[in-house]
Amino acid sequence: MTKMNERRLETLKGFYQNYVKPSYENAHRAKDEGKLVAWVASTFPVEVLLAMDIIPVWPENYASLCAARKVSVSLCELAERKGFSKDLCSYARCVLGSLFDGENLPEGGIPKPDILVASTCACDTHLKWFQVASRIFKKPLFLLDVPYNVEGVDAEKLEDYHVQHYVSQLEELVGLLERQTKTRLDKDKLRKTVELSNKTSELWLKIQNCRKNVPAPMGAREAFSAVYFMLCIPGTEEAVDFYRRLCDELEQRIKENVGIVENEKYRLIWDNLPLWFDLQFFEYLQGLGAVVVAETFSHVWAGNLNPSNPYESLARKHLANMANCSVERRINLIAGLVKDFRANGVILPTNWGCRMMTIGETLVKEKILERTGVSSLILDADSTDWRNYDEYKAKTKLEIYLKTLK
């Protein structure tokens, strides 16, 4: 056990206390000072909000935090008592439940929004969940309507009218925010934010590429923490600075040939979300000699941005996000990861309330085997609601699966 502790990355020690907790404290303080707070759903181009000094808070992040603190199920139950089906997304139920309680919430709950922003890029749930919250808070919801990328084409091959539709809505959003904040968007600041976001993406991908090394210097537990900057505040100096330090540490580890696991037997790709309520799951995996070398989740948030053409490049980045595409894009991504990261296994965890990631899994499994010769394991789970997860069954399945890997 000590060995495993010694292998933990220095940069990530105290991650929650040092970065996540203060972000909630800051947001609460900003709210008290009368600054504009926006509830943001992932896949929303947050750079525009950051450039306008609007404080973004992320309900999805809050749900994962509640799961890690083991309070998510009791919050889900509060939402269920209000009539929200147990089959709905557990992130959504958890956060809605936190609105019906109000006491003893981790980090004092999510600061109340002045505006809510969501996009249809990833799923219906973002729109519907935020609509419910918007009704509860009596605050406006801005919906970014994102055309579905049904052919799963790359960012540079998108249909012009799809890009144009996205760009027009960003212009609409900026107009709305300018009226609400009574300030004009500073175009230089937007350029700077987009530039930083682009830098964050580059560093994040560099970090991911370090994991191609055998033995891999970083696993999934670290990645699911560190992705916070890429996901939530990509256009900031803080993000760039953190990723530089992380990158340096990983490069050092590679030089010294130190893996996150002492004896690396299996290299796995992890799809979808982790079990936020049981992040030790990855340590259990490492105990079996299995290291997760890449997550699809870590690879979908980065993307090329052009600071001199911010709206269009944000449009292209998000329209090509795997979450907004037919299953081909997910298959291509995973197949690419298997090859590039020399993986010999793929874990496809389900998420009970998530249609968009769960439905295509049998296709993914079959096509990955066809294209790479690597078999996948579909693991029944849930990101936030452990009532949908049977630990004993899952671990038994997993151990048998690992034994079959070459």
Next chain:
Amino acid sequence: MLQSRDGSRMESLGQLKTLVSVDNKFVKDWKSRNKPVLGYAASYTPEEVIYAGGILPVRVFGRLEPSKLADVYLPVNVCSFAKSCFNRALKGELSFLDGYVASNTCDNQNKIYDFWRHRTSIPKTYFINTPHSTSENALKFFHKELERFKEWLMKSFGVEISEKSLKDAIKTFNENRKLLKQVYALRKPNPPLVSGSETLEIVLSSMTTPKDEHNKLLRILLDEIPRRKDPPKKGVRILVSGSIMSDSAPIKLIESVGGSVVADDLCTGSRYFWNTIEENGEPMRAIAEGYLRKVPCPFMSSYEERFKHVKEMAKRFDAKGVVIFISKFCDVHSFEAPLLAEELRENGGLPVSCLEWDHTLTGVAQLKTRIEAFIEMLEE
């Protein structure tokens, strides 16, 4: 053609019921004349554009039965209706279709569309990018999207779609919408002249029958109904709200325990036809606007419009209670159901019962018990 004779026999109603099938006699007849038939998934599919090209649009319905073949590919936690439609394709029951059109109307549909493309042998598939907003930007986008759909139809099926044929189609479809509204008006008396289950079947048959033929049948029906000898019994007047119902079994359940379904807010009911399309002006734009700004399904961003529709329907048809059927794993309806229930109770003064169901009709006994209790409560 069918003639109106003795109203008591209600031949038109009987015939309409037999048409609730994607391979009814009109579809077969259409095929026998070598004209293409296109299956479609959502009520946001612009049928007029298809019909204007001499192609028959038929809505693909699921069945109330287990989806054994689809279960091999799809997980448990999926909309049972969408699963059932795919299951029928796997069973070969849709082999007569020349194509299948899906729309960007929910995660279930979008993600199962991957399976339609990979696992079925439907010759041609198409995906319409339906926006989730009704803004000017969204309308502009949808107009463009439908122009492209039109091009695809012309190229794929070698047909012409002219401005005139589009305008004719709009007229025919509007006529159908107006006739269906007249059928709905027959539910205003107490007891109503047509029952809820009959009405649903009439609307469903409209989605699988050439509209010209359907209009003829509706005219006969409207002529026959006032003289019918077997009108529905009096019961507690109920409005039914929900997503897709392609079989009248849930309505019959209510009617079997003393309820009388007099109005609905269903994707396969009033929401299918309630708004007409502007007949003057550029037809493609009119079609885009008509579909985008109709009474919205919950995947759209403006739930207020639907809530207003439900309240108006309840008032117009004098409903005394509302049953909200939530199709299991239909996220968009599941999120809105508690809000709609609250709205109806607090601002509509209406008792509401929220019931979960699915297209395999498992747990039907429990469903019946709950409906019975709700009706009893309303009778007191």
